[in-house]
Amino acid sequence: MALDKNDIAKRIAKEVKDGYYVNLGIGIPTLVANYVRTDISVEFQSENGVLGMGPFPYEGEEDADLINAGKQTITTLPGASFFDSGFSFGMIRGQHVDLTILGAMEVAENGDIANWKIPGKMVKGMGGAMDLVASAENIIVAMMHVNKAGESKILKKCTLPLTGVGCVKKVVTELAVMEITPKGFKLLERAPGVSVEHIIASTEAELIIEGEIPEMQID
């Protein structure tokens, strides 16, 4: 059975290790914060200028001067700090952030990612995505394996304008966990009850498959 968005977030949450500073993109990545183990110390960075982001505020306690990069009202946790946008991207470019989790429209087997523009249809801008993918050492993409038309978003080569080249390390979808190796996508795990054949059929790119592919551990 294919996973839902919360399950994808739960699986990615397992990649978050003790002592990590993590930047979460908009969409599925934002949900990851809900599932990180509570017995480890992790700080979330939002590129508009906050480290130590907490959950949404209680109703009536929203502060217009305290938002995340998705422009949602947030809170801060003990140990939090604020800084300006230049400093924030210095922190990202300087590789002080340990893990970046973001969404994508397409990922290619060489690690290219496209997530900011559909020519003639959607041009909202790249925001901080180009800076994040160009600088982060550890990038995990959270995305749906196929688009609404049922076409694979895991490709030999991206067709949309690129956000970054050769940067993605791992992709988690509703069907599979894949690692990007110098030889292309390597299938690491499959969603519970989903067959390897189903994943191959849903993937345009070639998959490297070695031995038995275990099921993802969600809970």
Place this chain on the structure above:
Amino acid sequence: MINKKVNSVQEALQGIENGMTLMLGGFGLCGIPENSIAELVQKGTHNLTCISNNAGVDDFGLGLLLQKKQIKKMISSYVGENAEFERQMLSGELEVELIPQGTLAERCRAAQAGIPAFFTPAGYGTEVAEGKEAREFNGKMHVMEHAFKADFAIVKAWKGDEAGNLIFKGTARNFNPCMCGAAKITIAEVEELLPAGSLDPNQVHIPGILIQRIFKGEKFEKRIEQRTTRKRD
């Protein structure tokens, strides 16, 4: 003490003319110089090039200037959430340059710090790098980006003093500090304007040397773009 205080938004915005390039602080609607934007709408200054991370929403922030077609060109990193913007962009009425957010911040900071250009990995191999010099450093490709040149920077701070020293609050800080001193003239609008000596120098985020004019904003609506909350247990 060199006094930077002016008494009104009208006085603060003197000299802003049609066709000029403005930098405006803020991220989304958070930390935007809303009093100055309202006055620019009032003045009807047009043909403006605006450097700002976002373009406001349809009826607030820079969206107000877009509605009146006062903006010729926007230089931003993200422009969603604004239908009028999209319409003007697609019809070709509005020129738009989209650049990576970190590059936008650094181009402000470079202007502030007297650095004419710098190299960043952001955008290498994508369409934003087209026509730009690329160079390898430490085995990685980087793109050369230039400092912005602007006539006025308009920023919003929480507290300021008559010497022009500024303190920002929360994530309303964002691009504001990077834009101070990044244009020929920097205007700061603040929620609280205090006599010199009222701010602890240890707590000042931006020193007054970067500010030419400071005024107390008459009214701050501080609109929230995405009101997200959780239920009490």
